[in-house]
Amino acid sequence: MAISTRYSDAIHIMAFIYIYQNTKLSSENIAKSVMTSPVVVRRIMSALQKAALIKTTHGSPNPVLAKDAANITLLDIYLAVENDKPLFTVDHKTNPQCIVGSQIQGILTQHYHEVQSAALGRLERITLQDIIDEIITNYKSGKDD
Numbered sequence: 001m002a003i004s005t006r007y008s009d010a011i012h013i014m015a016f017i018y019i020y021q022n023t024k025l026s027s028e029n030i031a032k033s034v035m036t037s038p039v040v041v042r043r044i045m046s047a048l049q050k051a052a053l054i055k056t057t058h059g060s061p062n063p064v065l066a067k068d069a070a071n072i073t074l075l076d077i078y079l080a081v082e083n084d085k086p087l088f089t090v091d092h093k094t095n096p097q098c099i100v101g102s103q104i105q106g107i108l109t110q111h112y113h114e115v116q117s118a119a120l121g122r123l124e125r126i127t128l129q130d131i132i133d134e135i136i137t138n139y140k141s142g143k144d145d
Contacts, residue, residue, distance in 0.1 A: 009034050010044050010081045011074065015132050017054065017063050026061035044081060051080030069129040078123055087119060088112040 012034050017025060027038035027045070034041060045063060048054045053072055056063045065072065090108045095101035 004082075006044060006081045007078055009036065009040070010048060010077050011128070011131060013041060013044055014048065014054065014065065014069075014072070014077065014128055015135055018065055018069055018128070018132055019135070021064065024061050025063055029061070047081045048077070051076065053077065053080055065128075069132055070127050072128040073124050074126045074128070074131070075120055075123040077128070078120070086112070087116045 013030055016030055016033050020029075023029075027041040030045075031038045031041045045054060045056060049056055052066050053076060054063050055066050088108075090105050090112065092105060094104055
C-alpha cells in the first residue's frame with residue numbers, strides 16, 4: 001500500500017503560495033514545484049479552501065492564505081487534507097484462537113491512539129510560519145535538506 005503525500009504536498013503548496021505571493025500562482029506553476037499534476041494541486045487546494053486556509057478566485061491564478069501563516073498550524077493543514085485519518089491502522093483479520101491474534105488488536109489500538117494524540121498535539125504547536133522561516137533560512141544558507 002502506497003503512503004499518501006497529500007499532507008506534505010498541502011504544506012508545500014501553502015508555503016509556495018506565501019513565498020511566491022507576488023507571482024502568477026497557477027496550479028501549473030505550483031505543480032512544477034511539487035512535481036505533481038495540476039489536477040492534484042487543484043484537489044488539494046480545494047480541500048484547503050473548504051477548510052478556510054486559503055482563498056481562491058475561480059479563473060484567477062492568485063490564491064492567498066486566508067489568515068496569517070503564524071495562525072495556521074500543521075494540524076490545521078493535516079485536518080484539511082486528511083480529515084483526521086488515523087496515522088496507523090490495526091489489522092482486524094487476526095486469529096481469535098491465537099494468544100497474539102486475540103490480544104494484539106486492542107493493545108495496538110491503545111498504543112496507536114496514544115502516539116496519534118502525541119503527534120497531533122505536536123503538529124498543533126508548529127505553524128506554517130515556522131516552516132516558511134526554516135525554508136527561507138535553509139535556502140539562504142545553501143542547505144539542501
